[in-house]
Amino acid sequence: EAAVTQSPRSKVAVTGGKVTLSCHQTNNHDYMYWYRQDTGHGLRLIHYSYVADSTEKGDIPDGYKASRPSQENFSLILELASLSQTAVYFCASSDEAGGDTQYFGPGTRLLVL
């Protein structure tokens, strides 16, 4: 079974602070994704990556950076956290883009005060 882990599982951050969310997958998948989930909005794609050392913007990249130092690891970075970034963040991985199933991590609940 696909294995995607995230850390931390929850975090409280202060406005203007830096936050790093980490994701690790053991699926040997090329594609990794970061989504945020807000009530009433479903999941929205922030950044994705299809190879180490390269990241791409998703639908809502403003205020977020991403880093893919290796095939297994994908980080989401909030350089200056804002109240509007309070959400649950999910990481996912897939073998290919498009039709391949995305496997999700457990999520990180971020509260920005």
Added chain:
Amino acid sequence: GEQVEQRPPHLSVREGDSAVITCTYTDPNSYYFFWYKQEPGASLQLLMKVFSSTEINEGQGFTVLLNKKDKRLSLNLTAAHPGDSAAYFCAVSLPRGYQNFYFGKGTSLTVIP
């Protein structure tokens, strides 16, 4: 881009009744369709993946119908039980090579014992 509308946002049924959740999409090139289940506080788990060439797909306790003419995807839980209480999300993707999944906003299902 693709637009996915999911209805209803909230659904409450009695144990043993059926529950139907529907998604409509706009891009006729959409080819892969997914249903995910998210239990409270948990991650998204794949229920079923269907291809555009298959209209009826049966799982354990549910049926997924795809109507390509109407661009409509539905999840029908037959004889719902309390363990089905969760959020359900549809997702639509284009053929291989396209990065994005397009998610519906979700349906919160409550099954009353």
